[in-house]
Amino acid sequence: MSTGDRYALEVEGLGKAYRMYPGPLRRVLEGLSFGRYRGHHEFWALRGVELCMRPGSSLGLCGANGAGKSTLLKILAGTTAPTEGRYRVRGRVASLLELGAGFHADFTGRANIVMNGVMMGFTRREIEAKMDSIVDFAELGEFIDEPVRTYSSGMGLRLGFSIAVAVDPEVLIVDEVFAVGDMYFQKKCVDKIYAFKRANKTILFCSHSLYDVRQMCDEALWLDHGRPMAQGDSVSVTNEYSAFQRHHIGAGEVTKDQFPPSPRAAGRSAEALPRILDARIYRLGADEECYRYATGDSFEIRVWWENPRPLETPIHLGIGFMRQDLTTCGGAGTQLSGFELLGTRGCTVLRVPEVPLLSGHFLVPVILLDEGGVHRYQEFLMSESLVVRTNTREVGLFRLDTSWENRDLPLPARSSPSGGAR
Amino acid sequence: MSSESPADPGWISARPTRAVEVLERLVSFPFLLARHRDLVSTSVRRGLEARFQGTLFGWVWPLVQPLFLFAVYYFIFTKLLHQRIPDLPAGEESALGVYMFVGLLTWSGFAEATLHGTNVIVENGNLIKKLTFPSELLPLNVTLVAQVTQVFGLLAFVLLCLFSPIWPAPGPGLLWVPVLLLLQGLFTFGLALFLSTLQVFLRDTLQFVGILLTLWMFATPIFWVPELTPPEALDPYRWLFDGNPIYHLVCAWRGALMGDVLIPGRVPPIHAVSVAGIPHAVLVFALWALLAYVLGYTFFVLSQRRFADEV
Numbered sequence: 126m127s128t129g130d131r132y133a134l135e136v137e138g139l140g141k142a143y144r145m146y147p148g149p150l151r152r153v154l155e156g157l158s159f160g161r162y163r164g165h166h167e168f169w170a171l172r173g174v175e176l177c178m179r180p181g182s183s184l185g186l187c188g189a190n191g192a193g194k195s196t197l198l199k200i201l202a203g204t205t206a207p208t209e210g211r212y213r214v215r216g217r218v219a220s221l222l223e224l225g226a227g228f229h230a231d232f233t234g235r236a237n238i239v240m241n242g243v244m245m246g247f248t249r250r251e252i253e254a255k256m257d258s259i260v261d262f263a264e265l266g267e268f269i270d271e272p273v274r275t276y277s278s279g280m281g282l283r284l285g286f287s288i289a290v291a292v293d294p295e296v297l298i299v300d301e302v303f304a305v306g307d308m309y310f311q312k313k314c315v316d317k318i319y320a321f322k323r324a325n326k327t328i329l330f331c332s333h334s335l336y337d338v339r340q341m342c343d344e345a346l347w348l349d350h351g352r353p354m355a356q357g358d359s360v361s362v363t364n365e366y367s368a369f370q371r372h373h374i375g376a377g378e379v380t381k382d383q384f385p386p387s388p389r390a391a392g393r394s395a396e397a398l399p400r401i402l403d404a405r406i407y408r409l410g411a412d413e414e415c416y417r418y419a420t421g422d423s424f425e426i427r428v429w430w431e432n433p434r435p436l437e438t439p440i441h442l443g444i445g446f447m448r449q450d451l452t453t454c455g456g457a458g459t460q461l462s463g464f465e466l467l468g469t470r471g472c473t474v475l476r477v478p479e480v481p482l483l484s485g486h487f488l489v490p491v492i493l494l495d496e497g498g499v500h501r502y503q504e505f506l507m508s509e510s511l512v513v514r515t516n517t518r519e520v521g522l523f524r525l526d527t528s529w530e531n532r533d534l535p536l537p538a539r540s541s542p543s544g545g546a547r
Numbered sequence: 548m549s550s551e552s553p554a555d556p557g558w559i560s561a562r563p564t565r566a567v568e569v570l571e572r573l574v575s576f577p578f579l580l581a582r583h584r585d586l587v588s589t590s591v592r593r594g595l596e597a598r599f600q601g602t603l604f605g606w607v608w609p610l611v612q613p614l615f616l617f618a619v620y621y622f623i624f625t626k627l628l629h630q631r632i633p634d635l636p637a638g639e640e641s642a643l644g645v646y647m648f649v650g651l652l653t654w655s656g657f658a659e660a661t662l663h664g665t666n667v668i669v670e671n672g673n674l675i676k677k678l679t680f681p682s683e684l685l686p687l688n689v690t691l692v693a694q695v696t697q698v699f700g701l702l703a704f705v706l707l708c709l710f711s712p713i714w715p716a717p718g719p720g721l722l723w724v725p726v727l728l729l730l731q732g733l734f735t736f737g738l739a740l741f742l743s744t745l746q747v748f749l750r751d752t753l754q755f756v757g758i759l760l761t762l763w764m765f766a767t768p769i770f771w772v773p774e775l776t777p778p779e780a781l782d783p784y785r786w787l788f789d790g791n792p793i794y795h796l797v798c799a800w801r802g803a804l805m806g807d808v809l810i811p812g813r814v815p816p817i818h819a820v821s822v823a824g825i826p827h828a829v830l831v832f833a834l835w836a837l838l839a840y841v842l843g844y845t846f847f848v849l850s851q852r853r854f855a856d857e858v
Contacts, residue, residue, distance in 0.1 A: 143856055144856070149749065149750065149751070152748060152749070153749060156748065156749075199676070199855070202679060203559070203679040204675065204676055204677060204678065204679055204855050205676070205852075205855035205856060206559075206561065206852035206853070206855075207559070207560065207561050208561050209561050210560065210561065211558045211559060211560030211561070212558070212559055212560075213557045213558045213559065214557070214559075215557070218679075220677075220678075220679070222676075222677045222678075223673075223677045226673060226674065226676075226677030226678055227673075227674050227677065227678050229593060229597065231597060231600055231601070232593065232596075232597075236593075239589060240589055240590070240593060243583070243585045243586040243589050243590075244586060244674075244678055244680045245678075245679075245680070246582075246583070246586075246680070247585075248585045249585045249589070
């Protein structure tokens with residue numbers, strides 16, 4: 126076989142143009158003229174995408190709204206045709222492009238599983254065989270036998286994702302839909318995606334959460350206005366993207382999804398909103414920027430911020446330490462400590478003496494919050510993750526402050542059954 | 548067959564659909580149907596259930612609707628306008644009512660599917676955009692749902708004939724029923740494919756189809772008997788029947804369900820109700836059905852790749 130056979134997905138010069146008609150009349154004239162009259166102009170939603178994915182690899186798409194992420198996923202899922210270029214997918218594709226697509230609101234969860242399954246080309250018998258595993262994974266309880274219109278959007282996601290993964294595809298395509306899931310189900314989805322990768326399946330995934338892209342994907346593709354801006358390993362691509370975003374936020378060009386204005390600040394120009402200018406990790410008390418430490422080392426995190434209207438929009442900072450499987454291992458917040466950030470700009474430092482974390486890679490999200498600690502003005506992604514090495518053989522997440530000793534004590538008398546029951 | 552298929556199988560590109568591929572699709576439709584039979588049966592069931600779910604009378608509605616319409620038209624044409632078939636033998640006085648009922652049953656099965664089918668692609672835009680499945684099954688689904696409803700009406704009619712003195716129970720003519728259902732389905736499906744595709748690109752289609760169907764209904768002898776009009780008055784409009792596929796379909800249905808009930812040698816004879824006339828009517832309609840299927844499906848296949856961008 127040819128060398129191309131090793132790839133699960135190949136994309137060559139893929140592009141998609143939408144025809145934009147000023148009105149229905151132009152469309153009719155164009156249709157009637159058999160190509161002699163052109164009543165539309167083309168809008169290139171995507172152009173010049175090249176991709177090769179081996180089985181077992183995963184690709185994350187990032188970029189602003191309207192960058193062409195969903196268009197690319199739609200083409201690869203087969204719902205829309207490319208305008209130029211070509212692609213090839215090996216094996217069965219399952220896609221989750223939208224929550225509850227194809228669900229019929231009046232039918233029960235079970236009936237919708239059957240309906241969705243047969244639309245994916247399965248027989249009823251095959252779906253019935255998978256029914257229990259789908260129902261178990263979705264964990265909807267009694268709701269599985271209720272009409273889907275009674276579901277919350279999170280429950281719709283549970284059902285949709287459960288069906289998509291149950292069909293056991295070779296290639297899984299997921300558009301940004303995880304946002305509505307609760308933490309528990311998000312964790313389940315992440316675990317499932319890891320399991321997919323271990324099973325040598327290929328995953329395409331689109332998210333505005335750069336953490337998710339970094340965590341779940343080996344590679345990333347950053348699209349802007351339909352053109353690929355950067356492509357490669359997910360850490361460097363997301364770094365480039367967030368650097369670009371930072372630059373644009375600094376320049377006042379802010380898109381809503383990356384930088385949501387609070388309800389109070391709505392209608393105000395982006396420059397008036399608080400923002401993080403930069404955040405870096407240094408050795409404690411030194412000016413040496415460093416991201417690699419051993420357990421017990423000391424460091425500090427410096428955050429430069431700007432808040433043009435401190436009286437109207439008081440701010441707080443939150444910093445977390447998040448392991449690769451999205452377990453938050455620890456964190457600190459100025460609102461929790463009662464620390465105040467005053468003035469229009471400043472540099473706030475979090476001191477972390479003798480870090481007790483045991484070895485691992487940690488993402489360090491820096492979050493700019495409103496005065497209640499509820500609304501997030503910005504989530505800042507540092508260019509590097511924190512690497513902690515442990516030179517001893519300790520196990521777990523943290524070094525606990527423990528000590529051993531031997532004592533000469535008698536064995537306690539066994540408590541009576543009645544006492545135990547009480 | 549295709550220049551790049553043997554070298555690089557599986558590539559999906561921007562090249563337009565080839566004539567050979569269209570032909571392949573036309574011929575292999577039964578296989579597509581077999582492969583997706585569970586999808587077809589599930590969505591037909593869903594379509595029927597969705598229509599009556601939550602209603603108090605549920606499955607009674609598909610029976611009540613044609614009966615109700617029939618009652619209204621029967622009253623207008625026979626009581627108010629005094630249309631009647633002369634010289635009917637005893638036991639067959641209700642011939643005109645049955646004539647109208649069979650015509651209406653056929654017509655509503657066809658018209659409902661055509662009207663609903665016109666909008667089916669646009670209506671299900673979300674499915675087209677987000678899921679991958681053969682979208683020709685959407686117009687098919689509409690056609691089949693209308694046919695199941697029609698079969699309900701047929702059953703009601705046969706039961707009525709068996710257990711009441713209104714009309715003699717249909718005889719061997721019933722053997723034509725599967726053929727007629729198949730051909731009617733093919734014709735309606737082809738028309739729905741064509742109109743639903745047109746509707747994607749030109750949203751005025753639905754309005755136009757609504758008007759067209761009304762005109763078409765009155766141009767077809769559903770509620771009136773052409774043979775009751777003097778021949779010299781009718782002859783200039785002969786082409787209206789000969790060129791109307793639904794006229795041939797209705798003739799075949801009437802022949803199959805009513806049989807040779809009218810007095811032999813009566814002048815003028817009613818062509819529409821005659822077992823002897825069925826093969827001819829079926830043949831003419833079969834040609835129409837094939838034409839509708841080929842044209843409709845071809846148009847559909849050629850335009851299909853643009854659906855997701857336009858709905």
